[in-house]
Amino acid sequence: MRDCFRLSSxxxxxxxxxxxxxxxxxxxxxxxxxxxxxxxxxxxxxxIVLALLSEEVSVDETGVVVGHPQWCRWLLRRGWTLRWxxxxxxxxxxxxxxxxxxxxxxxxEGHRLLPQRLxxxxxxxxxxxxxxxIETSGIGRLTPPWTYQLLAxxxxxxxxxxxxxxxxxxxxxxxxxxGYPG
Numbered sequence: 001m002r003d004c005f006r007l008s009s010x011x012x013x014x015x016x017x018x019x020x021x022x023x024x025x026x027x028x029x030x031x032x033x034x035x036x037x038x039x040x041x042x043x044x045x046x047x048i049v050l051a052l053l054s055e056e057v058s059v060d061e062t063g064v065v066v067g068h069p070q071w072c073r074w075l076l077r078r079g080w081t082l083r084w085x086x087x088x089x090x091x092x093x094x095x096x097x098x099x100x101x102x103x104x105x106x107x108x109e110g111h112r113l114l115p116q117r118l119x120x121x122x123x124x125x126x127x128x129x130x131x132x133x134i135e136t137s138g139i140g141r142l143t144p145p146w147t148y149q150l151l152a153x154x155x156x157x158x159x160x161x162x163x164x165x166x167x168x169x170x171x172x173x174x175x176x177x178x179g180y181p182g
Contacts, residue, residue: 002060003127005118010145012053014152019049021158028166051075057115059127066115080112084131090114090139102139116142 006012023045027038051072058065063086067079086106093101103111116139118124125136168174 002058003123005057005059005115005120005124007053007055008117008119008121008148010148010152011117014148014155015053016049017152017155017159019046021155021162024159025162048075055079055115057118057124059124059131064128066112082106082112087128087132087134090128090134090136092139099142100140101142114139116140 023042027035027042030038051068054068054072055066056069058067063081063083065079065081067073068076082104086108087104088107089105091103091105091111093103095101101116102114104114105111114128115124121141125139128134129136169176
């Protein structure tokens with residue numbers, strides 16, 4: 001048995017959309033002296049965002065591995081591995097926003113953050129419970145899906161507004177103030 005759990009596509013898509021909504025207009029609005037730099041930096045930043053959002057959790061008979069795929073592992077050298085027999089309990093810790101994060105406490109008193117933003121999160125928890133014998137029914141997602149859905153709607157609205165403004169400027173529906181550096 002080997003299974004791989006990736007970051008939820010709702011979360012990944014939302015955060016990519018937020019990046020695009022915030023960054024794409026920058027080279028268009030920048031003074032001419034900065035435009036080339038921003039056109040180069042924007043795709044590099046996009047690559048880093050994609051790498052950060054590519055974290056995956058693999059489980060098999062021996063344990064759990066949290067890391068990144070080969071294409072970006074050289075850039076993001078973080079992650080961890082635990083054997084199932086090392087996990088002793090799950091410890092909840094409250095967050096300042098009123099939610100809870102959970103740590104896997106190990107036999108050597110170490111702890112690792114339990115990934116909570118995964119697709120098929122319930123299946124992941126079931127694997128953890130089956131392999132460790134630790135009750136996971138009280139563990140939930142870090143944030144409810146509606147928060148990312150709302151953020152996605154807002155980011156898409158920003159992108160649409162930016163496109164409308166760009167088209168409006170191209171078609172002279174409105175003009176920029178005189179003396180605008182762009």
